[in-house]
Amino acid sequence: MKPLIYAHRGASAYAPENTMAAFYEAEKRGADGIELDVQMTKDGVLVVLHDEDVARTSNGRGLAREMTLSQLRELDFGSWFGPAWAGEKIPTLWQVLEFLQGNRLRLNIELKTCSAWYDPELTRRTVAMVQQSGLKDRVIFSSFEHRCLLDAKEMDPSIPAGLLYVGNLIGPGRYARSLGMEYIHPCWDNLDEKGVADCRENGIEIHPWTINDAVSRDAMLRVGAEHLITNYPDILER
Ligand code: G3P
Ligand code: MG
Numbered sequence: 001m002k003p004l005i006y007a008h009r010g011a012s013a014y015a016p017e018n019t020m021a022a023f024y025e026a027e028k029r030g031a032d033g034i035e036l037d038v039q040m041t042k043d044g045v046l047v048v049l050h051d052e053d054v055a056r057t058s059n060g061r062g063l064a065r066e067m068t069l070s071q072l073r074e075l076d077f078g079s080w081f082g083p084a085w086a087g088e089k090i091p092t093l094w095q096v097l098e099f100l101q102g103n104r105l106r107l108n109i110e111l112k113t114c115s116a117w118y119d120p121e122l123t124r125r126t127v128a129m130v131q132q133s134g135l136k137d138r139v140i141f142s143s144f145e146h147r148c149l150l151d152a153k154e155m156d157p158s159i160p161a162g163l164l165y166v167g168n169l170i171g172p173g174r175y176a177r178s179l180g181m182e183y184i185h186p187c188w189d190n191l192d193e194k195g196v197a198d199c200r201e202n203g204i205e206i207h208p209w210t211i212n213d214a215v216s217r218d219a220m221l222r223v224g225a226e227h228l229i230t231n232y233p234d235i236l237e238r
Contacts, residue, residue, distance in 0.1 A: 003221070004032040005236065006108050006229045008210050009050060013231040016081035017057065018048045019088045023099060031233035033106030033138075035209075038093050039113070040122045045069040046093035046129060050112065056080070058090070065117070093126065097133040107135070108207075108229070110164065111143040111152070123148045127155040142185045142207075153180050162207050168192060173202035183207050185229070188216045196223050211235055 010022025011029055018036055026034045037050045041064060055061040058075040069092070078088025093109070100107060109130070113122055130139050141161040143149050149161045162183030163176050172184045172195050184199060188208035199206055209229035211217050217235055220228055232238060 001224075002236070003225050004106070004227045005030075005233055006033040006035045006106070006207075006227050007031040007233045008035050008229045008231050009037065010034055011231070011233050013212070016078045016085050016088055018050055018091070019077055019085070020091050020095065020099065021078065021085055021088055023091075023096060023105075026233050027103055027105055029233040031105065033108060033227075034096075035108040035110060035142075035229050036093075036096065037110045037112040038122070038126055039064050040119065040125065041069050041072060042066055043068045044121065044125070046122075046125055047072060048091045048093060048096060054090075093129060094133075097129065097135060100133075100135055100138065104138075106138045106140070108140050108142055108162075108227075111141060111145065111148050113143065113145050113148055115145060115147065118145055118148060120148070120151055123151045124155065127152050127159065130159065131156065140183070142183075146179065149181060150179060162205075166190060169195065171195075171198050173199035173204040176204045177202040183226075185209065188220055191223060214238065 007026030009017035011025035012022055015022040015025040023034050036048045038046050039049050049064050052063050058077045060075040072090045076087055077090050078085030141152050142164050144164040146163055160182040162185040163181055164185040166187045168190050176184050183205040185207045205226040207227035208220050208225050211228040211230040
């Protein structure tokens with residue numbers, strides 16, 4: 001069966017990652033869904049951003065969690081990618097959920113945190129916002145911080161979730177099932193045959209990243225991965 005295509009940070013090969021421009025581009029290029037990273041600002045707003053520090057993808061610097069939304073809104077998150085995107089703003093999660101009201105895109109929300117600075121409010125507010133949006137049946141969660149996925153499950157077990165990881169886990173399917181998760185989200189080249197078989201035995205879907213070329217695409221098609229997370233929404237035609 002054909003996998004679902006999730007545009008990684010939006011169509012990030014074609015527009016600046018994690019911006020509305022990248023999400024519009026994903027829709028235009030026929031993606032089934034988008035993947036994005038969520039963090040919380042100093043004043044408790046959920047924003048869409050990958051790095052902890054804004055320096056790589058904006059004209060500012062500093063940790064997003066130590067800045068307010070209005071401080072972040074002053075920054076340009078487009079120019080680093082190209083002059084055509086100058087003035088692109090950081091999106092809030094709510095803004096993206098509103099965009100999704102007008103289309104059929106699915107959404108993979110990656111809770112971007114780690115144990116050293118994990119604030120359970122990030123999970124609590126994200127789950128509450130997804131519930132409020134009425135889009136629950138099109139949303140899945142993922143995180144490298146598996147504890148926060150347990151918290152999300154406790155709040156709303158009906159929202160599916162996938163474990164992000166790097167490295168070759170022994171028994172990834174068994175591990176995911178033991179935590180009550182539905183999916184694994186591995187770095188694609190960490191999967192071996194045993195891992196795939198273990199997922200199949202345990203009823204766990206496989207959603208690898210980042211599938212940006214023919215080698216990774218064909219390997220993951222052979223595995224029967226259910227989702228491909230890619231910077232190129234047109235990856236199946238490339
Ligand atoms: O969700 C897949 C992928 O986004 C995980 O890694 O660092 O790109 O957020 P990263
Ligand atoms: Mg991500």
